[in-house]
Amino acid sequence: MEVNKKREAELQRLKRELEESSVQSEALSAALRKRHSELVAELSEQCEALQRTRAKLEKDKQNLRM
Incomplete structure (x- = not known):
């Protein structure tokens, strides 16, 4: 029993x-x-910010060419 x-x-x-x-x-x-x-949310926000910046720079670039 002890065991x-x-x-x-x-x-x-x-x-x-x-x-x-x-x-x-x-x-x-x-x-x-x-x-x-x-982290996924943070990276998504960073990607969106970069896309907005890129679009703005492309627009500025086009305006400078005119």
Whole structure:
């Protein structure tokens, strides 16, 4: 019986550690997804700003040629 109690205690400890690890993994994954979304949005804004600047410069260039 003593061996069974030890095994049961070890099993419970391992289950608890697995659950903690799973929770930490999910939290990290959520944080990384959030950071990824933020970076994608930031890069999209930068691309749009560059496109607007390019269009303005092209327009200015055309006006100078006239």
